[in-house]
Amino acid sequence: MSWFPARAVIDDAAIAANVRSLAAHAPTAQVMAVVKADAYGHGLVPSARAALAGGAAWLGAAQVGEAIELRRAGVVGPRVLTWLYAPGAPLADALAVDLDLSVAAPWALDEVATAARVVGRPARIHLKVDTGLGRNGLTPDQLAGLLPDALRAQAEGAVEIVGVWSHLAFADEPEHPTVRAQEQVFADAVALVESAGAHLEVRHLANSAATLTAPRAHYDLVRPGIAVYGLSPVPQLGSSADFGLVPAMTVEAELATVKPVPAGHGVSYAHQYVTPRDTVLGIVPMGYADGVPRHASGTQDHVGGPVQVGGRRLGVAGRVCMDQVVVDLGPDATEVAGDRVVLFGNGADGGPTAQDWAQAAGTISYEIVTRLGARVPRSHINSEGQQ
Numbered sequence: 391m392s393w394f395p396a397r398a399v400i401d402d403a404a405i406a407a408n409v410r411s412l413a414a415h416a417p418t419a420q421v422m423a424v425v426k427a428d429a430y431g432h433g434l435v436p437s438a439r440a441a442l443a444g445g446a447a448w449l450g451a452a453q454v455g456e457a458i459e460l461r462r463a464g465v466v467g468p469r470v471l472t473w474l475y476a477p478g479a480p481l482a483d484a485l486a487v488d489l490d491l492s493v494a495a496p497w498a499l500d501e502v503a504t505a506a507r508v509v510g511r512p513a514r515i516h517l518k519v520d521t522g523l524g525r526n527g528l529t530p531d532q533l534a535g536l537l538p539d540a541l542r543a544q545a546e547g548a549v550e551i552v553g554v555w556s557h558l559a560f561a562d563e564p565e566h567p568t569v570r571a572q573e574q575v576f577a578d579a580v581a582l583v584e585s586a587g588a589h590l591e592v593r594h595l596a597n598s599a600a601t602l603t604a605p606r607a608h609y610d611l612v613r614p615g616i617a618v619y620g621l622s623p624v625p626q627l628g629s630s631a632d633f634g635l636v637p638a639m640t641v642e643a644e645l646a647t648v649k650p651v652p653a654g655h656g657v658s659y660a661h662q663y664v665t666p667r668d669t670v671l672g673i674v675p676m677g678y679a680d681g682v683p684r685h686a687s688g689t690q691d692h693v694g695g696p697v698q699v700g701g702r703r704l705g706v707a708g709r710v711c712m713d714q715v716v717v718d719l720g721p722d723a724t725e726v727a728g729d730r731v732v733l734f735g736n737g738a739d740g741g742p743t744a745q746d747w748a749q750a751a752g753t754i755s756y757e758i759v760t761r762l763g764a765r766v767p768r769s770h771i772n773s774e775g776q777q
């Protein structure tokens with residue numbers, strides 16, 4: 391879409407600085423910046439380049455297609471790991487562009503080895519262990535069963551076992567007993583693979599929360615995602631600023647209409663909000679199609695998701711619609727159509743953040759940024775000096 395009265399502005403310098411901060415939190419490890427889901431909504435390729443400028447040595451993408459897209463865009467320096475695919479995935483294409491592949495199931499080892507024989511070079515693989523999350527990954531029993539096959543494929547030159555990795559279920563509750571338990575299962579899995587003769591290049595377990603709060607889990611490589619974009623993975627324990635992070639995305643729009651209405655005027659679908667006095671309404675041309683969560687609608691008794699207008703912090707009045715939301719600007723409003731409003735940004739000037747929207751909608755900040763709609767244009771600022 392060539393013209394749209396709203397946009398997401400991504401501060402690439404903030405992304406780079408966040409990676410530097412994360413590296414300082416994990417001084418013994420390298421940083422893999424996780425750029426799945428279009429870099430959490432921030433734009434895959436420019437965000438990846440910003441993370442590399444900040445010193446990330448690795449990039450991680452869940453879907454094979456995303457990782458291939460990075461390479462095709464010319465991101466050729468760093469190692470790139472991809473970990474989520476189903477039978478029939480284009481693994482030969484992935485290997486041809488030098489991606490590292492996770493192996494999380496016995497069928498995956500077979501398909502990766504087959505693809506490597508087609509491409510004619512060994513596949514660098516990371517064995518994914520389910521240490522307790524109960525999601526993707528080899529159970530410890532499956533790992534023990536698969537290991538002889540993996541070593542045989544390595545001896546044949548089809549694969550190279552470069553990593554063992556896992557993911558935590560309660561990283562956002564660092565004291566939760568499962569964190570220790572998963573660390574132990576992980577240590578056992580690493581020992582099993584190493585004692586079988588594999589020379590691991592990287593062992594990795596930590597997402598953003600563990601990078602910031604669980605140094606024991608850092609190993610050789612940490613895999614932060616949300617924190618790269620400056621959002622706290624553990625808002626109950628600390629804000630972005632508390633962890634030295636700066637939210638990179640600002641979402642802003644121009645008011646489409648500003649108009650006076652009398653007291654008692656219903657606002658938006660089902661009149662969930664009725665003006666308590668003569669007032670001025672502002673129409674913001676973004677709605678749930680653009681990722682504004684409908685759960686952050688306002689009612690008569692409480693304002694919805696926060697909107698900053700002319701230095702004032704207001705909120706959504708009534709229902710969030712598909713393409714627009716309404717803000718009660720108050721009787722003395724001086725705004726006019728075309729004035730800028732901010733839905734969320736870095737919070738530096740007391741303005742709203744993605745975390746504030748998460749709270750208003752009863753969700754996590756991850757969902758606020760990753761669900762930003764495809765039709766909202768992204769622009770990147772402060773990207774100088776990047777490769």
Ligand SMILES: *Cc1c(COP(=O)(O)O)cnc(C)c1O
Nearest residue numbers: 424557597598599613614615616
């Ligand atoms: C998404 C993801 C991460 C990053 O998680 P954050 O909580 O955003 O830091 C790390 N590892 C795996 C396996 C993931 O799927």
